[in-house]
Amino acid sequence: MAKALHEAKLNTSWIQPNEEWDTAMRDFVAKILDPSSRNKFIPAFLPVAKDIARLGAVNSLTQLLLKLTSPGVPDIYQGNEIWDYSLVDPDNRRPVDYKRRQEMLELVAKPNAHDVVRNWTDGRIKMFLTHRVLQFRRTHGELFQQGDYLPINPSGTFADCCVSFSRKLADKWIVTIVPRLSSRVGFPPVAQLWKDTAIQIPETLSLAHAHDLFTCRPVPVQDRRVNLADAMSILPFTVITNL
Numbered sequence: 001m002a003k004a005l006h007e008a009k010l011n012t013s014w015i016q017p018n019e020e021w022d023t024a025m026r027d028f029v030a031k032i033l034d035p036s037s038r039n040k041f042i043p044a045f046l047p048v049a050k051d052i053a054r055l056g057a058v059n060s061l062t063q064l065l066l067k068l069t070s071p072g073v074p075d076i077y078q079g080n081e082i083w084d085y086s087l088v089d090p091d092n093r094r095p096v097d098y099k100r101r102q103e104m105l106e107l108v109a110k111p112n113a114h115d116v117v118r119n120w121t122d123g124r125i126k127m128f129l130t131h132r133v134l135q136f137r138r139t140h141g142e143l144f145q146q147g148d149y150l151p152i153n154p155s156g157t158f159a160d161c162c163v164s165f166s167r168k169l170a171d172k173w174i175v176t177i178v179p180r181l182s183s184r185v186g187f188p189p190v191a192q193l194w195k196d197t198a199i200q201i202p203e204t205l206s207l208a209h210a211h212d213l214f215t216c217r218p219v220p221v222q223d224r225r226v227n228l229a230d231a232m233s234i235l236p237f238t239v240i241t242n243l
Helices: 002-008 019-032 041-069 098-108 113-118 124-139 141-146
Strands: 148-152 162-169 172-179 198-200 225-227 238-241
Touching (some): 002 019, 041 124, 041 162, 041 172, 098 124, 124 141, 124 238, 141 172
Antiparallel strands (some): 148 162, 162 172, 198 225
C-alpha cells in the first residue's frame, strides 16, 4: 500500500513524503481491514469486491487477447501468465514461482474450456489463453508478421460492448472477438445476454473449416453472420480461424 501511494505521487511521494498524510492513511487502512465483528465495512465491501474482481478478470483477458492478436510483437512480464494482484506495475526482478506455473501449463495443454471458466480465480484461464494463442502464433508466424488488419464493426443490442477485427494473409485468417463494458453482459459469460449482437465475417475470408481456436468447435455462420451468443457461449472471448 505504501509503495502504491508514494508512487502515485498525488498526496505523498518518496522524494517529498507527507508524513502526516502517510500516518493517517496507514491508520485508516488498518481500521477498515480490522477482522473484528465490530467492523461493518468488510461484510459490505466483499460482495462489491467480488463483482469488481470478475469484471477486472474479463478486462484482463480482453487486453491479453488483443495484445496477442493485434499487429506487433506482444510483451508479457515473466510471472504474469496468471493473475497478478500487485498494486503497482509488474516488476521483472521479483521471484517467480515457476514450479506452480509449470504444473498449470501441463494442465492447460489438455484444456477443458468449461473447467477453466468455472475455476477462473485460479488463473488457469489466463494461462490457457496465452498458451493457445502463442502456440498458434508460432505455427502461423507469417500471418501475424505480414497479415492485413481489418476492423469489424459489430451490430445489434450490445454492439458497443464488443471489439472485433480480422488478420488475413492469402487464404489464412483469424477473427478476434472480445468484450468491453462487461458489466452489461456478465462474466462468466451467459450466452443469451448478447441477444442479437453479431459480427459480419468479411467477404474476403473463406468460411470453409471455420472453427473456434480455443474449443475447436465449428462456429455457426449464417449469411456470413456470427452471433456472439454462439461464439462466446463458453468463454468470454474467441478467435475464429480456418487454420
